[in-house]
Structures are given as structure tokens and as C-alpha cells.
Amino acid sequence: MPIDVSQIVTQMLGKAAQVFAENWDDVKDYASQEFTDFSNSIRRIDEMYSQGKITESRAKSLVQMQKDSMIAVLAAIKGIELLTVEEAINAAISVVREAVNKAIGFALL
């Protein structure tokens, strides 16, 4: 039975949306693209193994490479999430800076 890529991608996106809840919108498109690409790779490996083109050991090795690449993808998603949080905090600090400078009467900050 062939792997259902769209079902896998939907499940992966669902899990990732839970983990990256608050900033999910910032990374959703990128994650969706990479999860689809990853799932297609897994399906291709499954096909090659099913057709007897590669051994079980080689199939496992190829899957491991795809999994290793996803570590980099998840780190990118996490980094972009942190950058969004950082941007929000700095925007808040900027508001405080204005208030402080106004209260003191000169550009202290």
C-alpha cells in the first residue's frame, strides 16, 4: 500500500502547530513545503525498496538522511519563532523607551 503523502503532511503540520502554537503563522508555509518534500522523499524510498531497487539496509540509511535533514528544518522553524518573540519584546521595550525619555525630559535611552 503506497504512502499517503498528504495524510502524513497533515499529521506533521498538526503536531508542529501544537508545538509552535503562538508563532505558527510565521513558519506555516515554510514548514508545509518542507514536510511535503520530506514525505515525498520517504514515499520514493518506499517505492524503490518495494520495487527491489535498493536493499532494506540502504532504505534505512536513506530514511536516516532525510530525518537528519529535518533536524535542520525544525531548528530553522524554532529560530524564526525566537526571532518573532525577540521582535515583539523589542517593540515593547521601544514603547517603554519612549515613555521613559518623555518622563525624564531628554533622550536617556
Add this chain to the structure above:
Amino acid sequence: MGGFKMKILMRHNKSKQVIAVMGVALLLFSLGCSIRMVSEYDPTLDRGVTELNQRTEKFITSLEKTYIKMKTAKNDAQRQELQKKLSYAANEEFYDDFRADLQVLIIRAEITPQNQLTVNQLKALGKVLDGMERQQKEGFQDVGEFELDRQAFNRTFRAILKLEIAKKRGEKS
């Protein structure tokens, strides 16, 4: 008497306001007026990773073409010659050079504050390289493997560059 108390109270409140303002000011000074949760953009790392990406693409394409030629070779001599070109021994230099350059980038990323995510990404790239090296040592089994290798590498390169470019701030890519 009541007016005097009021004046004292107002003076006290004013002092509290000044202390609060100074407290916030000190906090902001201690934060350098803004915070950094992720390292700054590093153009050298960007260039280094892009260069590895180009070399990898050329390497995989070259192997893929050689493999196809080998499979369609007209005689044993030609087949053996092409097989030799696909051997690990004939391509060991690519892995050594890649690993050396990657290690330089990892060290650069490690000494940069707030950069652990990029360090993890570069180490993941090393693992993808290990996977392809293992394949080549054992011998390629099907032409489809090259496209899978390419996908794993490109996904990793994209992720590293995606994060690096996002570090420029203000650019949601």
C-alpha cells in the same frame, strides 16, 4: 495639618515614580536597550554554506551522470572505468574537503553567542554527508538514490540559509 500630610504624600509618590523610572532605565541599560535571542546574521557563514551547497550539487550531478553512463555502457571495459569513477576511493577528497570546511563553519558558529540552533543545523548537515559517504563506500544501488541525496542536502542547506537570512531582522523570509 491635612495639607502638610498631602504634600508629604505627594513628595513620597513622586519619589516612587522616579525610582520606578530609574529602575526601568537601569533594566533597559542592562539589556543594552534591546534583547537578542538569536545571534546576528553572519555573511561569512552564509557564503560558506552557499559554497558547500554549490559544490555538493555539482558533485551529486556528476555522480548521477556517471552512474547513468555506467548502466548504459556498451562494453565491460567502459563499465569498469565508470565504476572506478564512482568508487569511494576516487571521490574521497570531496568528503574530506567538505568535512574540513564544515568544521570551520561549526567552530565559527559555536563561538558566536546565541547560535546553538545554527550549530545544530551544521551538525545535521554533517550527518547527511556521513549518510552519502556510507552509500558511496558500499556502492550505489539505484539511480534514484542521487535525487534522494540531493533532496536531503538541499533541505538542510535551505534550512540553514533560511535561518541565517531571517537573522538579518525585519525580513520575514
